[in-house]
Amino acid sequence: MERVLVVGAGFMGAGIAQVCAQAGYQVNLMDLHKTATDKAVEQIRWSVEKLAAKGLVKDSPEQILARLVPVQDLSSAAQVDWVVEAAWEEEKLKREIFQELDRLAPPETLLATNSSSIPITRLAEFTSRPERMLGLHFFGPVPLMGLVEVIKGDKTSPQVFERGVAFVRSLGKTPVRVQRDIPGFVMNRIFSAALRECVDLVDQGIVSPEDIDVGMRLGYGWNAGPFEIADNAGLDTVARVHRSMQALGANHLAFTSDLIERMVADGRLGRKVGKGFYDYTPEGKRVVR
Numbered sequence: 001m002e003r004v005l006v007v008g009a010g011f012m013g014a015g016i017a018q019v020c021a022q023a024g025y026q027v028n029l030m031d032l033h034k035t036a037t038d039k040a041v042e043q044i045r046w047s048v049e050k051l052a053a054k055g056l057v058k059d060s061p062e063q064i065l066a067r068l069v070p071v072q073d074l075s076s077a078a079q080v081d082w083v084v085e086a087a088w089e090e091e092k093l094k095r096e097i098f099q100e101l102d103r104l105a106p107p108e109t110l111l112a113t114n115s116s117s118i119p120i121t122r123l124a125e126f127t128s129r130p131e132r133m134l135g136l137h138f139f140g141p142v143p144l145m146g147l148v149e150v151i152k153g154d155k156t157s158p159q160v161f162e163r164g165v166a167f168v169r170s171l172g173k174t175p176v177r178v179q180r181d182i183p184g185f186v187m188n189r190i191f192s193a194a195l196r197e198c199v200d201l202v203d204q205g206i207v208s209p210e211d212i213d214v215g216m217r218l219g220y221g222w223n224a225g226p227f228e229i230a231d232n233a234g235l236d237t238v239a240r241v242h243r244s245m246q247a248l249g250a251n252h253l254a255f256t257s258d259l260i261e262r263m264v265a266d267g268r269l270g271r272k273v274g275k276g277f278y279d280y281t282p283e284g285k286r287v288v289r
């Protein structure tokens with residue numbers, strides 16, 4: 001059985017660990033903070049039980065949870081076939097994590113990042129194995145979303161790229177191949193361009209977030225509106241991705257309004273804290289005004 005280490009047990013890391021455990025991988029889920037791994041395990045238990053009740057997972061919740069081990073350091077990198085990194089979107093932090101992983105993991109271990117914006121090549125250049133690094137960009141909530149972008153860094157070997165595609169398929173997800181490594185890859189560049197415009201329109205008082213979300217659902221067939229997606233992703237994460245895009249020179253995708261930064265400063269981080277563009281009950285249900 002292949003083994004996976006997921007680094008970062010937040011919104012994305014918890015979801016990635018869950019779908020790996022559901023697919024039969026032995027998973028270590030690492031975060032610096034025990035509170036984060038405790039919360040992640042509870043979230044995964046809740047989600048797996050719901051999926052099991054609907055007959056959407058092949059093993060029992062107990063079997064799936066038995067494959068998941070929370071850890072507080074990176075030492076288990078020495079025993080895994082795959083690492084998927086899903087810590088905060090900060091280049092310096094991710095570089096340090098990959099340098100440490102490169103030191104600890106056997107040479108054959110494949111290292112993937114779930115970064116939303118940082119080119120793989122920039123993270124790989126500080127390791128001894130750039131040909132064995134790639135991007136696996138999942139979409140949240142991971143247990144429900146079918147897409148994963150597989151991103152080829154400048155030095156990713158074609159074999160490793162194809163192993164990434166096969167790994168994504170083994171999780172029951174659909175891969176999209178991104179053949180060249182650019183800031184924000186493909187899907188986030190498209191979403192960021194749309195969100196930049198939506199945020200500007202709302203901040204100028206031209207339209208409400210609700211009306212934009214309704215408009216994108218009914219007018220363009222989106223399953224969720226941009227503000228619903230942003231609230232689910234976490235506005236602190238949206239702000240980090242935006243800062244990262246700017247630092248990487250993708251200025252045409254950057255917000256011209258500082259509305260999201262103001263909301264983050266005000267503690268409106270989205271669904272996870274009960275308030276963002278919308279308000280939520282403690283169970284995460286949207287409060288309809």
Ligand SMILES: NC(=O)c1ccc[n+]([C@@H]2O[C@H](COP(=O)([O-])OP(=O)(O)OC[C@H]3O[C@@H](n4cnc5c(N)ncnc54)[C@H](O)[C@@H]3O)[C@@H](O)[C@H]2O)c1
Binds near residue numbers: 010031117140
């Ligand atoms: N939120 C989304 O919808 C989304 C979608 C695709 C990709 N991403 C990307 O996934 C990554 C994680 O985003 P998220 O939304 O899960 O963020 P999050 O804030 O929910 O979780 C990040 C976690 O990383 C942990 N962390 C920080 N430093 C660490 C370290 N040195 N070692 C281990 N863990 C560490 C934090 O404690 C936190 O639990 C980011 O790169 C983000 O851009 C996010």
